Structure formats: C-alpha cells, structure tokens
Amino acid sequence: MRNNVFLKQLTLKLKNILMGNLVCLLLIGSVKNRDETAFSDIDLVAIIKDIDLDQMKQVRKLVRQTDQLIDLSFLCLEEIPLDPNKFRLGLAWMLPLGAST
Numbered sequence: 669m670r671n672n673v674f675l676k677q678l679t680l681k682l683k684n685i686l687m688g689n690l691v692c693l694l695l696i697g698s699v700k701n702r703d704e705t706a707f708s709d710i711d712l713v714a715i716i717k718d719i720d721l722d723q724m725k726q727v728r729k730l731v732r733q734t735d736q737l738i739d740l741s742f743l744c745l746e747e748i749p750l751d752p753n754k755f756r757l758g759l760a761w762m763l764p765l766g767a768s769t
Contacts, residue, residue, distance in 0.1 A: 671736075674734075678730075679693055682714065685723055686714065686723055689716050689720055691715040691716060693712060694712065694713040694714075697739075698711075709737035709739045710736055710737065710739065712738065712740045713740075713742075714740060715744075715748070716742055716743070717744070717745050727740065
C-alpha cells in the first residue's frame with residue numbers, strides 16, 4: 669500500500685480538523701486494493717455528522733498542500749440508509765483509516 673506513513677499523517681490531520689464531526693474515514697479504490705500505479709490518486713471518503721464550511725475550507729487547503737493526488741469526498745451520516753442492503757460505496761470493500769474517538 670502506498671506510503672502508510674503519509675496515510676497515517678493525513679488521517680491524523682483530518683481528524684484534527686474535523687474533530688468530533690468525523691464519524692469515519694474510508695480508503696477506497698486502487699490504493700486500498702493495492703493495485704495502484706504511479707498515476708493513481710488516493711481515494712478517500714469522510715463520513716461526517718454535519719456540513720461545516722470552515723472545516724471544509726481547512727480540509728481543502730490541506731489537500732491542496734500535499735504532494736499526493738487525493739480525491740476526498742464527504743458523505744453526511746444522514747445520507748446513509750439504515751438498511752445496509754440499500755447502500756453501497758464503490759465497487760469494492762473499504763478500509764477504515766480512522767474514526768472519531
């Protein structure tokens with residue numbers, strides 16, 4: 669998997685920005701599946717409780733400052749159906765990177 673140290677540092681920074689608003693952070697895509705190429709981006713989904721524009725601005729700034737290509741999507745907890753059979757994210761299983769504490 670691409671640079672575990674980078675992913676751990678990014679996860680900690682995102683947790684610091686999103687604080688108690690972060691439910692979990694998921695790694696999806698080719699990096700998660702360990703079939704990335706030199707041109708692959710890092711696909712992440714942050715599941716959050718509420719939209720906070722100040723937090724979104726801080727996250728966008730963080731993502732722009734990295735030397736990695738990151739695709740970070742946000743999903744509000746209320747958007748996820750209670751029935752897990754009615755919800756699927758991506759084509760493969762996800763790897764949780766972090767959750768709120």
